[in-house]
Amino acid sequence: MSTHEIPLSKPDITSLEIDLVTTALRSGRLSIGPMQEQFEMSLAARVKRDHGVACSSGTAGLHMALLALGIGPGDEVITTPFSFIASSNVILYVGAKPVFVDIDPMSLNMDPSKVEDAITPRTKAILAVETFGNPMHMDAYEQIAARHEIPMVEDCCEALGCSLKGRPAGSFGRVGVFGFYPNKQITTGEGGMVVTDDKRLADICRSLRSQGRPLPSSPVGTSSTSDAPAFGMGGPGVAGHSALGSWLTHERLGYNYRMSELQAALGVGQIRRLDQIVEARQRVAGLYTRQLMDAHELMLPTIDPQAVMSWFVFVLRLSTEYSREERDRVIAALRRHDIGAADYFPCIHLQPFYRERFGYRAGDFPIAESVSARTLAVPFFNTMTEQDVDFVCRTLKLMVDRENIQR
Numbered sequence: 001m002s003t004h005e006i007p008l009s010k011p012d013i014t015s016l017e018i019d020l021v022t023t024a025l026r027s028g029r030l031s032i033g034p035m036q037e038q039f040e041m042s043l044a045a046r047v048k049r050d051h052g053v054a055c056s057s058g059t060a061g062l063h064m065a066l067l068a069l070g071i072g073p074g075d076e077v078i079t080t081p082f083s084f085i086a087s088s089n090v091i092l093y094v095g096a097k098p099v100f101v102d103i104d105p106m107s108l109n110m111d112p113s114k115v116e117d118a119i120t121p122r123t124k125a126i127l128a129v130e131t132f133g134n135p136m137h138m139d140a141y142e143q144i145a146a147r148h149e150i151p152m153v154e155d156c157c158e159a160l161g162c163s164l165k166g167r168p169a170g171s172f173g174r175v176g177v178f179g180f181y182p183n184k185q186i187t188t189g190e191g192g193m194v195v196t197d198d199k200r201l202a203d204i205c206r207s208l209r210s211q212g213r214p215l216p217s218s219p220v221g222t223s224s225t226s227d228a229p230a231f232g233m234g235g236p237g238v239a240g241h242s243a244l245g246s247w248l249t250h251e252r253l254g255y256n257y258r259m260s261e262l263q264a265a266l267g268v269g270q271i272r273r274l275d276q277i278v279e280a281r282q283r284v285a286g287l288y289t290r291q292l293m294d295a296h297e298l299m300l301p302t303i304d305p306q307a308v309m310s311w312f313v314f315v316l317r318l319s320t321e322y323s324r325e326e327r328d329r330v331i332a333a334l335r336r337h338d339i340g341a342a343d344y345f346p347c348i349h350l351q352p353f354y355r356e357r358f359g360y361r362a363g364d365f366p367i368a369e370s371v372s373a374r375t376l377a378v379p380f381f382n383t384m385t386e387q388d389v390d391f392v393c394r395t396l397k398l399m400v401d402r403e404n405i406q407r
């Protein structure tokens with residue numbers, strides 16, 4: 001049947017990125033250099049933020065954002081149970097408690113009215129996720145956070161290039177975090193970035209990503225940024241005695257969450273091509289929509305008319321008469337035909353670790369659970385051809401019908 005494998009996702013790397021990475025390699029400067037700075041400035045500008053802090057992953061960025069906001073043990077953070085697990089795990093990293101609220105079945109993001117109801121005196125932040133890159137309700141969460149005088153953290157790891165009412169993902173709330181794993185809209189292999197207009201928060205994140213080195217404004221901070229290269233080529237001393245003093249001063253418990261120059265160079269190329277990448281993704285989403293619009297057993301993603309999507313993934317839902325087992329059989333059948341498919345996302349509160357630690361049970365967040373039992377991600381990448389989409393859709397319809405007939 002199929003002549004070639006159609007993967008779930010595939011990075012889009014051109015000679016521009018390869019040349020930039022080669023330039024970084026030849027420069028001899030492999031960490032803390034000009035590529036990082038360029039990547040930070042171009043991405044921050046793109047999402048209309050004053051500061052960007054590149055780091056080793058989206059997870060690391062979210063961890064730093066919560067630390068920089070001073071969230072810790074005894075605090076509660078409101079978030080969604082329908083997401084990639086990192087958005088909730090980072091709340092546990094800082095010793096706080098994730099408080100889940102159920103989703104709205106259209107956008108698949110948190111139901112804003114339930115967010116408001118979940119706020120208690122212990123609530124110290126709202127960590128909102130643009131699930132599957134859908135920015136719907138981001139402005140509503142922002143208003144709720146402002147009303148209660150708590151910060152909103154935007155986990156926009158799946159949403160680079162999308163916007164709501166003309167505002168780009170990454171521009172909502174106090175701080176936003178992007179991720180650049182290979183399946184995201186742009187990739188650095190591994191990587192992430194914190195974006196904010198708050199200079200103090202950005203400075204704390206710069207310190208946290210580099211072993212807690214002093215902020216530029218602090219008395220021991222003698223260099224222009226906390227992680228400026230006192231180690232020029234990777235060895236100490238090249239920038240002189242005073243800089244070395246600052247390099248070896250650690251003001252807070254920090255981490256090594258830095259991004260290398262090779263990763264940043266890849267990011268510089270990818271962000272330069274972002275418009276082209278978003279256009280390619282919109283084209284593929286359009287092909288799927290046209291092919292599947294009339295399939296009554298499938299539900300397509302619902303998009304707010306005021307939103308522009310950059311399409312992280314293309315996730316369909318089987319209609320409500322289908323069970324989880326039937327959905328799982330459709331996924332397995334697609335895979336047997338060399339078509340990538342996945343059950344994005346199993347609910348976070350029902351993951352073994354969360355059940356055990358917090359005592360969650362099936363039924364706690366019924367909408368997220370019902371959606372999660374019937375979602376199905378299909379292959380989605382920039383270079384997908386019309387023939388690829390045709391083949392996926394024909395096979396998918398066949399497999400879905402077969403489950404229907406066998407019932």
Ligand SMILES: *Cc1c(COP(=O)(O)O)cnc(C)c1O
Nearest residue numbers: 057058059084086087157179181
């Ligand atoms: C990808 C992703 C992250 C971060 O992932 P990393 O692999 O750590 O870069 C965080 N939250 C969500 C919702 C994601 O999809």
